Amino acid sequence: MPDVEPTSTLTGRPTTALYRTRITQLRRSPVHHHTERCSYSWYVDIDDLPRLPRWLQPFARFEGADHFHGAPDDTLRQRVDAVLADHGVHLPGGRITALLLPRVLGRACNPLSLFWCHDAQGVLRCVLAEMQHGGRRHAYLLPPGEYATPFDGSGGQYVIRAPLPDEEVDLRMSLFRDHEAAVVATVRGTRRPATVAHILRLQVTAPLAPQMTALSMRIHDSVLRLRGVPAMPRPAEQLERSPHTVAVRPGWTAQKCSWMPS
Template identity: 60%
Template sequence: METATTPALYPTLVTHLHRWPARHYAEHRSYAWYVDLDDLPRLPRWIRPFARFEAADHFDGGPNDTLRQRVDAFLARKGVFIPGGRVTALLLPRVLGHAFNPLSLFWCHDAAGALQCVVAEVMGTGGDRRAFLLPPAEDEPAAVTEALRAAPFADNEGYFLLRVPRPGEMLDLSVSLHREQNAALVATWRGRRRPATVGRVLMLQLTNPLAPQMARLALRWQVAVLRWRGIPAEPALPPRQIERTSFDGAQGWGAKTHSWAAP
């Protein structure tokens, strides 16, 4: 499939559709950067406060680790190694000192350029993060049986399907909660690739100002509306938890079962 060159920008429309226990729809506009972790964008100093890529905003690790080192460490703990491979990521940068990434994606390739796995990191409005190791099957969703525990996916019942193909000219991602083969909740991220120029970055600060802060505010508002309607929206999270995974890369991807083999 065609994949985007890096860096690139994707102005996005984010939607949430609740189908059960009551119907509810919400949307907001945002944007995301598509970057190579070994070649992060080098913006002029005066505009950097609007697009900083900090390792501390993802995974765990030492204070001096790069974001690529944190991804490699996460993969190693799951039995996945990609020496000489490329990692591309779709994420929101830190803007004016604030970071909030409801969904960050990392596509991990081997030295030959073949996709080996995908890491999906979700973040709740309280700042808690969880990372999930997904298979390299871009043409179909990957199943996650562990609760994402991030608004608006608060329910523990059922399973999740993540469809996260690498972005090309278009970005088209979805995460859905299913019960008895029916989608109870669907979230989508859709957008069109734009060049990552200084002018485009400035324009986004006008059309989508303070994107991380506004994304957090949009989710909190949605949680409040859902609670008012009696719909579970955001769990009471335990103390900070990072890097939960439903799959173990050391066990291998099963093409027939479409999941990582159980330990």
């Protein structure tokens, strides 16, 4: 339906899309543990969010309050812009696309959301990654290449590979300890049109995606605790002092890559 799929003026194709995803996590140390589940994600332009029929909206709502921090009435674009501005990034007129889970039947759960930030000329300038776990939200500003290392912590170093989704989405996040990948998580899927039929089909093949995601995370954490694995290391404490503090890859700072009109 046209009202579900706004069309990009850059590519001439619908921006809004669905990705039926398979999510895996492989833990190699201190114990070997593998999980795999199916879900889905929406790919959207945050300035032109999908306009679903009223009767379908409970199965896909996009609320600014589900991401980052800000005033209760802030839009998603306002919250993303605030995070970028706090780190010296200004993209007036720039397009921002995102891969995320919507709110379904009043519940939101987004362990990893990604925002690809373009300038007014359509050039990808940076990627903003948001991780949510245990009620905490952390933001990481990544350079536009496929690989980035958001932060170094006592528990290791995260590496995120987040190429812009196309016909396929292929994301990879690894936690390295002692130069070896201790944990590797992937999100892979194929693009599908965001039609009413596909949205309804997903409510059958992957029902209550946010609720099931939250349940899966709790079960996964409980199993690891029973096997004696400590909780995942938290990012540096400085990330919690300000809601918009952003960790960046060593040697790359957004202040050096700020795009404001001259």
